Amino acid sequence: MVITPPPPLPGEQSTGIGTSIELFSGGGGLALAMHNVGFRHLLAVELDKRACATLRANRAIDYTPDAADPVYLDDRWPLIEGDVAKVDFTRWEDKVDAVAGGVPCQPWSLGGVGKGYDDPRNMWPELFRCVRDTRPKVIIAENVKGLLRPSFRPYYDYILRELAAPFEQRVDGEDWRDHDKRLTKTLATGKYDPTERYDVKYLCVNAADYGVPQIRHRVFVVAFRKDLSIDWDFPAPTHSAEALANAQADGSYWAEHNLPAPAATMPPLLPVPQNTQRWRTLRDAIASLPDPLGDKVEHPDWLHHYGWPGAREYPGHTANLLDRPAKTVKAGVHGVPGGETVLRDDVGSIRYMTVREVARVMTFPDNWKLDGPRGEQMRQLGNAVPVELATVIARSVREALK
CATH class of the missing domain: 3.40.50.150 (Vaccinia Virus protein VP39)
Structure with missing residues (x-):
C-alpha cells in the first residue's frame, strides 16, 4: 500500500x-x-x-x-x-x-x-x-x-x-x-x-x-x-491514436470544439488499446488562446503570444494540422529555431505558431517566462522535455x- x-x-x-x-x-x-x-x-x-x-x-x-x-x-x-x-x-x-x-x-x-x-x-x-x-x-x-x-x-x-x-x-x-x-x-x-x-x-x-x-x-x-x-516499470500509455480516430469518427471530438463534423464518410471504429484516452491535438492545446494580434505585436493578456511574419511551406516543411498532435518541436540544429512551427488554420491559411502556442504544445504553464528573443525562446522549447x-x-x- x-x-x-x-x-x-x-x-x-x-x-x-x-x-x-x-x-x-x-x-x-x-x-x-x-x-x-x-x-x-x-x-x-x-x-x-x-x-x-x-x-x-x-x-x-x-x-x-x-x-x-x-x-x-x-x-x-x-x-x-x-x-x-x-x-x-x-x-x-x-x-x-x-x-x-x-x-x-x-x-x-x-x-x-x-x-x-x-x-x-x-x-x-x-x-x-x-x-x-x-x-x-x-x-x-x-x-x-x-x-x-x-x-x-x-x-x-x-x-x-x-x-x-x-x-x-x-x-x-x-x-x-x-x-x-x-x-x-x-x-x-x-x-x-x-x-x-x-x-x-x-x-x-x-x-x-x-x-x-x-x-x-x-x-x-x-x-x-x-x-x-x-x-519498477515504465507507466503504460494513457492516450492513443485509435481513441482520437474514434472520437473524430463518432463526432464527439468535433462537438467538444463546437465544430461541424466533416461531411466525408466516417471509417469504422477502431479497437482502443487498454481504454486509453484520445491523443490531444494542436487544437486542444491552443483553443483557449486568442488569435495573435499581428506580427511582432505582443498580446496584452498572454505572455509570449505574438505573430511572426514569413510563414511558408515547401517539400519537407509542411504545416501542422489543428486536429492532429503537433509535429516535433525542434531546437533549430539546421535552420532557424521554431522555423517549422507553422500551422494551417480552419480557412486554409498558414502562419507561424506563437511562442506561447509552442509552449502549450510542450505543456509548459502559461506563466512560464522564457528569456531572450523569439529564436532563443524557441530553441529552449525545442530542447526541453x-x-x-x-x-x-x-x-x-x-x-x-x-
Whole structure:
C-alpha cells in the first residue's frame, strides 16, 4: 500500500517527498516536472546563459557555496551557470534521492552531425560522475531516439552497463570499448556492493501517448539503486491514436470544439488499446488562446503570444494540422529555431505558431517566462522535455520511492 504523507498544516510549508539534483536543466521542463511531483531541488546546473536566465525568471536563484541547502519544496532552486565538468558534487553525498537530466542531444540527434561518443558535448560521463559523488536512490535521464540507431547502439549498450555499475570507472586513456569489456565482466560476477549498483530500464516513448499534444519520440532511462530492491516499470500509455480516430469518427471530438463534423464518410471504429484516452491535438492545446494580434505585436493578456511574419511551406516543411498532435518541436540544429512551427488554420491559411502556442504544445504553464528573443525562446522549447511527459515518469518514480 502506498502511504501518502499528510499535507502541511495551514501556515506550514512542505519539504517535499525527496531531494534531487538537476543536470543539463535547459529551459526547465524536467526540473519543473520533478518539482511538481514533490522533489526538492538541491541544485540545478546549466551552461546556456539564456536557459539560465529563464530558470532565474521562474524558480531559480544563483548558487552560493556558503548558503544552506533548500529546506522547503517552494524554496528557490540553487543554480550553477557553467560547465558541469567543473562542479564538485561531493557536498551532497548521500543527501540526494534523485539525479535527473536531459543529457545534451547534439551528439546523438538525427538532425545533428552525429559524432556520438567522439563529440566533446557527450555529457554521459559527467552524469556518471555525479552519481558516484552523490549515490542517489534513482537516476532519470532523457535523450533523443538517435541513441538507438544501429551505428550508436553499441555505445548506448555501453552507457546502460556503465549506469548499472557506475563505480567501475573508466581510467585515463582507456578506450570505451575496453572499459565496456571490463564492465561486462564485472556485471557478470555475483559479488558486489548493492549501494554501488543500479537496476536500469530504458524505453523510447512517444509523448503523444502520455497526453502531450505533440508527436515526440524520446528515450528515457530510469535506474534504481539495487539495495532498494524496487521492482519498477515504465507507466503504460494513457492516450492513443485509435481513441482520437474514434472520437473524430463518432463526432464527439468535433462537438467538444463546437465544430461541424466533416461531411466525408466516417471509417469504422477502431479497437482502443487498454481504454486509453484520445491523443490531444494542436487544437486542444491552443483553443483557449486568442488569435495573435499581428506580427511582432505582443498580446496584452498572454505572455509570449505574438505573430511572426514569413510563414511558408515547401517539400519537407509542411504545416501542422489543428486536429492532429503537433509535429516535433525542434531546437533549430539546421535552420532557424521554431522555423517549422507553422500551422494551417480552419480557412486554409498558414502562419507561424506563437511562442506561447509552442509552449502549450510542450505543456509548459502559461506563466512560464522564457528569456531572450523569439529564436532563443524557441530553441529552449525545442530542447526541453515536455512537462507533462516528464511528470508522468517523475510521478511513477515518486510512488516507487514511497
